[in-house]
Amino acid sequence: MKALSQKRRHPLAAIALLLMGLLLTGGIYAVASNANEAKAQTAFSANDIEEGEKLFVANCATCHGMGAAGTEDGPSLIGVGAAAVDFQVGTGRMPLQMQGPQALQKPVQFTEEQTQQMSAYVASLGAGPAIPGEEELDLEGADPAAGGELFRVNCAMCHNAAAAGGALTRGKFAPTLEGVTDKHIYEAMVTGPQNMPVFNDANITPEDKQDIIAFLNIIEEQGSPGGADLGSLGPVSEGLFIWVAGLGVIIAFTVWLTSRSS
């Protein structure tokens, strides 16, 4: 200790101290964030991982490569986490039917147990977002009004203010959120499937995510305040309706006005 205190006025002491501080905070952060991401993955058993690997080799490895290392046809899945697999397989987007602008939703190909096993296998390859549990999806006390504001800031530009979906570039699109389960919405936010950006827990906290899901559930339940929403697509469908039906009625009235009575 004496040797240390003697050197405390050394010109390099400040730098050494700074380095120690940085290493310490960095180390703590790495441990903390790993602990964060690894949570809930303990539910998978070794058997799950083994069965999952078999399913993966048979169904996914053609594009994602052996060991999920990625090929020209598909990205590496190391570190995408169980949530990504549960979303992509659980909504029927994977396995991909054919290459295209984006993977389309289709009837689910695997049972829940098989999806769980593949998730376990991919999660075992590297730490990533876990499948949200009961706790994350508990909407008790969630604030739909706050969720609505977050939705309009972060999601509405692609998914439409009424969550009806919208077009992106070159054949891609943001899908409608109607009928999507709470779990899949949550997973999409944490994993950023396909061209959707990632909204990690540091950006939108788990409580904020619950608020957003509560908001989506409410607007889906109560429907449109104005009656028929014509798909909530804005001026395209509304304009088409008024130009065809509205002008049609006006033309019919004009014909009737100028015709002679029998």
Place this chain on the structure above:
Amino acid sequence: MADHSHGSPDDAVTVAKPGQGGVQKFQDPGLPPHRPRLADVDPRAEKRAERQVGVLFLISIFGTLLFFFGYFFIPLDQTIGTLRLQNLLLGLGTAFAMLGIGVGIVHWAKTLMPDHEIAEDRHEIRPEADRADAEKIVGDILEESGIKRRPLIRNTLLGAGILAIFPAIAIFRDLGPLPGDVLRQTMWDDGVRLTRDPSGTPIKASDVTIGSAFHVIPEGLNEAEHKLEEKAKAVVLLMRLNPESLNPSPGREDWGYDGIVAYSKICTHVGCPVALYEQQTHHLLCPCHQSTFDLTQECKVIFGPAARPLPQLPISVDEEGYLVATSDFQEPVGPSYWERG
């Protein structure tokens, strides 16, 4: 080649000749024969038409009552269902009330009101006398005002008339202050933290994982005096991608931080928020007119009507690890305007 024959060039027969096709003098065909309506000849049809008009007016009365029923007797209990029912009744009630009266009156006029054709003849055209009269009036004015004989009056009137326009220019210019440098500056400055929209909480560089997109406002925006005006200029989209994907031009290498870049969210076309970020293609799409910006080429326009790339906000991290701006935008954000140059 003067005549436009439809035959072959060898065919000597001409189809059109000068003078052919001249309009014959138009003969007035007169009025068509009067045709009595059903209600004019059949008393039962007349009675029926009368009842129809009455029913149409009753529909109007029913519509007005429906409106008031919806307005006063639908209790709004804070649910969408009752609101939707009230909207429906108000709309249908007004439509029936107006259409019932309108359709009823027209039906009445068409079936029951007197039906006789009237022709109103165009009055005679007298061109020469009218023209001479007008000429004489103008001449009289010039003569009697003496404007030709009195150059002092003429010149002072001209001067007064020309000068009198200038106050109008001054007044219309006062309709709004010129933008000055308001559109060149935003709330961003050296050391201003990037915070989340709408909560205003600061963002750590480590929070922004690869593939993330953060919607960002400057620190202190929520407390700003003209919050919306400031927000409309200062909103920023923060994204992180693989540092190798970015190709910064010379002088802009240090505007990002380890693959984290911040770009203005205001489209350079007409100012819509460009916030549709595709994390795989690194394209930013504007929803209004499909302008597409390539994040890997400093938001160069690769499709659509926008004329300039999105302005980049130079960012860095402060000693606590939070993202901060290192200066304001280096160019005005948003669409072109007169003084932008």
